[in-house]
Amino acid sequence: MGRYIARRCVQAVFTLFLVMLLLHVLSTLAIQLNGSPALAYFGDRSPTEAQIAAVEARYNLDHPCYDQPGNPCLGPFAERLGSYATGDFGTDLRERPVTELLAQAVPNTMRLFAIVTITWLVVGMVCGSIAARYRNRAPDQTIRSFSVLIDAFPVFVMLLVYKYIIAVPVGNWMQDRFGSDSTWALLFKPSFSAENPWLTLIVPGILLGATGGAASFIRLVRASQLENYNADHVRTARAKGLGDTRVTIFHIIRNSSIPVVTAIGFVFGEALSGAVITEGLMNIRGMGGLVWTAVGDSDIPVIISSVTLIAVLFLMVNLLVDLGYAALDPRIRYD
Amino acid sequence: MTTHRVEPGTRFDDGVPLLAIDDLAVEFRTGDGVIRAVNGLTLSVDAGQTLAIVGESGSGKSVTAQAIMGLLQTPPAHISSGQIRFAGVDVMSLPRREHRAICGEHIAMVFQDALAALNPVYTVGYQLAEALRVRGGMSRRDARRRAVELLDLVKVPSAKSRIREYPHQFSGGMRQRVMIAMALTLEPELLIADEPTTALDVTVQAQIMRLLREIQRERSMGLILITHDLGVVSDVADDITVMYAGRAVEQANVMDTFAAPAHPYTKALLRSIPRVDQKGGDLEVIAGRPPVLTDIPPGCPFHPRCHYAQDVCRTDRPDLYVLAGGRTSACHFASEVIADVA
Amino acid sequence: MTEHTTPVPGIDPDFGTGPVTRSLWSDAFHALRRRVDVIIATVVALFFAVMAAVPRLFTATDPKSCDISQSKIRPQWFDGPHPLGTDLHGCDVLAQTVHGARPSLLLAIIVVAASLLIAFLLGSLAGYYMGVVDAVISRALEVFFTIPFLLAALLILSLFRSVEFGHGLFAVMLPPAIVLIMFGWVEFTRYVRASVLETKNLDYVMAAQTLGASDVRVIFRHILPNAIAPVTALIPTRIAAIISAEAVLAFLGIGIRPPEISWGISISRGADWFSGGYPHLLLPALTCLLVTILAFVVLGDALRDALDPKLR
Numbered sequence: 001m002g003r004y005i006a007r008r009c010v011q012a013v014f015t016l017f018l019v020m021l022l023l024h025v026l027s028t029l030a031i032q033l034n035g036s037p038a039l040a041y042f043g044d045r046s047p048t049e050a051q052i053a054a055v056e057a058r059y060n061l062d063h064p065c066y067d068q069p070g071n072p073c074l075g076p077f078a079e080r081l082g083s084y085a086t087g088d089f090g091t092d093l094r095e096r097p098v099t100e101l102l103a104q105a106v107p108n109t110m111r112l113f114a115i116v117t118i119t120w121l122v123v124g125m126v127c128g129s130i131a132a133r134y135r136n137r138a139p140d141q142t143i144r145s146f147s148v149l150i151d152a153f154p155v156f157v158m159l160l161v162y163k164y165i166i167a168v169p170v171g172n173w174m175q176d177r178f179g180s181d182s183t184w185a186l187l188f189k190p191s192f193s194a195e196n197p198w199l200t201l202i203v204p205g206i207l208l209g210a211t212g213g214a215a216s217f218i219r220l221v222r223a224s225q226l227e228n229y230n231a232d233h234v235r236t237a238r239a240k241g242l243g244d245t246r247v248t249i250f251h252i253i254r255n256s257s258i259p260v261v262t263a264i265g266f267v268f269g270e271a272l273s274g275a276v277i278t279e280g281l282m283n284i285r286g287m288g289g290l291v292w293t294a295v296g297d298s299d300i301p302v303i304i305s306s307v308t309l310i311a312v313l314f315l316m317v318n319l320l321v322d323l324g325y326a327a328l329d330p331r332i333r334y335d
Numbered sequence: 336m337t338t339h340r341v342e343p344g345t346r347f348d349d350g351v352p353l354l355a356i357d358d359l360a361v362e363f364r365t366g367d368g369v370i371r372a373v374n375g376l377t378l379s380v381d382a383g384q385t386l387a388i389v390g391e392s393g394s395g396k397s398v399t400a401q402a403i404m405g406l407l408q409t410p411p412a413h414i415s416s417g418q419i420r421f422a423g424v425d426v427m428s429l430p431r432r433e434h435r436a437i438c439g440e441h442i443a444m445v446f447q448d449a450l451a452a453l454n455p456v457y458t459v460g461y462q463l464a465e466a467l468r469v470r471g472g473m474s475r476r477d478a479r480r481r482a483v484e485l486l487d488l489v490k491v492p493s494a495k496s497r498i499r500e501y502p503h504q505f506s507g508g509m510r511q512r513v514m515i516a517m518a519l520t521l522e523p524e525l526l527i528a529d530e531p532t533t534a535l536d537v538t539v540q541a542q543i544m545r546l547l548r549e550i551q552r553e554r555s556m557g558l559i560l561i562t563h564d565l566g567v568v569s570d571v572a573d574d575i576t577v578m579y580a581g582r583a584v585e586q587a588n589v590m591d592t593f594a595a596p597a598h599p600y601t602k603a604l605l606r607s608i609p610r611v612d613q614k615g616g617d618l619e620v621i622a623g624r625p626p627v628l629t630d631i632p633p634g635c636p637f638h639p640r641c642h643y644a645q646d647v648c649r650t651d652r653p654d655l656y657v658l659a660g661g662r663t664s665a666c667h668f669a670s671e672v673i674a675d676v677a
Numbered sequence: 678m679t680e681h682t683t684p685v686p687g688i689d690p691d692f693g694t695g696p697v698t699r700s701l702w703s704d705a706f707h708a709l710r711r712r713v714d715v716i717i718a719t720v721v722a723l724f725f726a727v728m729a730a731v732p733r734l735f736t737a738t739d740p741k742s743c744d745i746s747q748s749k750i751r752p753q754w755f756d757g758p759h760p761l762g763t764d765l766h767g768c769d770v771l772a773q774t775v776h777g778a779r780p781s782l783l784l785a786i787i788v789v790a791a792s793l794l795i796a797f798l799l800g801s802l803a804g805y806y807m808g809v810v811d812a813v814i815s816r817a818l819e820v821f822f823t824i825p826f827l828l829a830a831l832l833i834l835s836l837f838r839s840v841e842f843g844h845g846l847f848a849v850m851l852p853p854a855i856v857l858i859m860f861g862w863v864e865f866t867r868y869v870r871a872s873v874l875e876t877k878n879l880d881y882v883m884a885a886q887t888l889g890a891s892d893v894r895v896i897f898r899h900i901l902p903n904a905i906a907p908v909t910a911l912i913p914t915r916i917a918a919i920i921s922a923e924a925v926l927a928f929l930g931i932g933i934r935p936p937e938i939s940w941g942i943s944i945s946r947g948a949d950w951f952s953g954g955y956p957h958l959l960l961p962a963l964t965c966l967l968v969t970i971l972a973f974v975v976l977g978d979a980l981r982d983a984l985d986p987k988l989r
Contacts, residue, residue: 241439
């Protein structure tokens with residue numbers, strides 16, 4: 001088992017390096033194609049001379065490689081890696097350190113994801129188990145068509161609908177009835193409130209969880225439970241005379257949890273994209289919101305560092321998922 | 336539910352065998368129609384006796400085994416008629432929990448594909464001990480000790496260290512031994528082995544069959560051996576029931592059946608076993624295919640493939656006729672078949 | 678079950694053989710044909726495909742001829758020249774919605790087609806030749822997979838924001854298309870590779886190889902056909918995802934850009950005015966987007982169920 005962990009960790013680090021290299025190469029290319037390296041950092045805004053000079057100095061953009069389209073600019077890459085290693089992620093266009101921005105943003109995103117994960121697990125396990133148990137009958141058909149529908153709604157559209165069509169009128173009504181500081185009003189507040197982080201995150205979290213992957217979970221739980229219902233080892237367990245409850249928990253659910261755990265890694269990627277949209281539309285000051293506003297402001301330095309960080313996060317989650325997979329399925333371990 | 340220990344050959348009262356099946360019929364209701372998997376089956380097994388149930392895939396033998404154990408999923412399966420009596424008690428009339436209680440404790444089953452039949456995520460020791468802890472009320476330590484004993488019993492070497500291993504780490508033959516050990520944990524009186532050697536090499540097959548025979552003798556268990564392989568049967572079984580299209584078509588003791596089969600199907604099966612002393616000839620096969628179970632032919636279900644078929648076979652379904660010596664055969668022309676030694 | 682060659686009198690060897698099994702595809706087709714939701718979804722998808730191809734069938738008005746003095750007119754339905762009203766700049770909303778179908782669908786089709794090509798090429802190379810080729814491609818898969826594609830799109834397209842690629846629909850579509858293809862080939866490639874790995878050890882492939890068939894022939898005729906089914910099931914879902922991604926990118930201003938029209942752009946403009954009493958600026962495009970996506974997702978789901986033998 002130890003060897004497996006070590007191997008996966010090494011792979012993860014290597015992949016991370018490649019990811020950062022890829023991002024670097026792509027952004028370098030974009031900068032080079034833009035003609036004027038420093039100007040690229042300002043997107044479509046018009047900076048002052050002083051700002052251009054500051055960007056050039058800070059980001060080492062007077063390096064000749066930026067004038068040669070196609071040059072991967074490994075020198076600046078190494079330098080950037082070096083500063084990342086020391087915790088220096090640069091500043092945004094307003095000279096605020098990115099690490100400071102992140103320190104404020106990360107807790108909110110973590111809260112959001114906590115709610116999202118709970119939603120996935122609860123909705124996935126409950127609906128998937130019901131669908132499996134009543135396979136091809138009414139509950140199964142309803143759950144399946146419902147989950148298709150929910151899956152169909154891109155997070156983006158769902159949130160637009162929620163924000164404009166539901167949250168505003170409902171929120172106002174709640175405010176009138178219960179007061180603007182009440183739990184109900186805060187639940188349906190169409191934007192984030194730093195004093196009540198959890199409350200204002202619940203609905204966005206549930207929506208993100210539901211549209212950004214719950215359907216995959218439901219489908220997966222259902223399929224793997226069905227596979228296990230009719231599995232030979234379940235028949236053996238019954239033949240041993242074990243009761244239904246024990247068979248269901250120890251032999252069906254336990255075995256069907258394996259693919260579900262691996263799904264987390266896969267669905268997480270979708271959820272990260274979804275989080276950017278969710279936080280953006282709902283004005284949540286999390287990592288996704290950071291990216292969203294940065295795109296809107298064309299604040300390239302922030303975009304690069306936060307996308308890199310998000311990639312790191314994703315890799316770590318995948319690593320954990322792989323380790324969890326090995327813990328749950330002994331066949332993987334003894335390879 | 337009485338829990339008697341049954342001595343070899345003893346019956347509780349007149350003619351009460353360990354297991355008795357009477358005219359069992361099991362249907363599967365599917366979108367394509369009603370499948371009659373078992374279509375009127377009668378047999379019995381005594382303590383200390385080995386009964387082999389032989390037939391092709393689709394003949395209904397596994398379904399029968401699962402019906403005995405109460406493992407059939409209803410729906411889509413449906414026991415439409417018949418009785419299954421264990422030690423005189425009609426198991427199907429018992430409440431579900433008591434029926435389940437019989438499983439494992441009185442009747443146990445060994446399955447065909449041990450790799451699929453064992454749970455891959457638990458150690459062998461855990462699975463052996465599970466029934467002991469949950470149903471036998473043993474402590475974890477006692478259960479583990481007993482698990483090692485059981486592995487020794489089925490001759491798995493280094494049992495003590497192997498109980499910590501997972502099913503995928505065992506070879507096929509060893510896994511099958513584990514399955515047998517698992518079946519024996521609660522000391523059942525009747526063991527059903529559903530194609531226990533089909534997935535194994537020939538040499539391993541012989542070992543496993545020998546093991547089953549030994550265990551059965553030691554404990555005076557009843558043993559039902561379900562297989563499609565007649566070669567395996569001759570060493571081990573006392574009696575044979577041949578099934579075709581969900582019904583018994585011949586029942587006799589092993590010697591009689593092999594020497595002079597009383598049903599064309601049995602005869603054809605025996606002929607199709609390749610023999611070492613047969614050189615250079617074609618392999619005998621049974622022409623045609625087993626019937627589709629939603630569409631069983633009228634009359635005798637075997638008539639489309641039968642060398643002896645006459646007009647009456649196409650219209651009249653033969654009952655299980657009782658012949659001399661306690662044999663039965665579901666053929667209008669049983670005596671001709673017996674006499675025909677070709 | 679071999680049939681004996683000399684027929685024996687009185688025996689009917691074919692008695693009781695079951696229904697002839699059809700191929701996976703015709704089985705799937707028959708299963709799908711009966712489902713109401715699939716029929717509706719197909720009709721909807723075709724409807725919008727036609728709208729994208731021939732917008733003139735649906736409206737004669739030119740979406741780009743905008744009269745600022747006519748801005749923000751409410752829907753006139755059947756009573757006037759602007760059935761769905763006009764937008765901020767005085768452009769006809771119906772025309773904008775109808776013409777907005779083309780970029781969204783076209784982008785999706787181009788991206789999916791290109792991704793499929795790349796996927797079949799790389800997936801078969803990786804699966805068939807293994808070794809170094811596979812190592813490189815698998816690493817690439819992992820690297821691209823790690824970056825959620827929307828994030829990569831945000832990053833790269835922001836950087837390219839001020840770059841002019843020319844005029845016209847194709848030029849404007851190019852940046853988002855490239856980015857979406859770059860991150861879209863991953864999923865398909867995985868399936869193709871997995872399918873190739875599964876199939877290449879099958880007996881009939883080895884038979885073809887021993888008969889001297891070239892690698893290319895073996896791959897194209899014997900292995901790849903097996904990869905088509907799992908991948909096909911993914912296509913409609915992927916189309917839906919791309920349509921939605923385009924909407925998001927346009928909303929943020931980094932996708933298809935004005936003066937071209939797309940649903941995403943209409944939505945981004947209309948969102949701000951929605952609660953101000955002008956729902957007609959947001960709703961038509963939003964509804965079309967929603968309905969189209971729903972249709973493709975239903976199709977994708979149904980295809981997946983129909984083509985997966987295990988789920989039957």
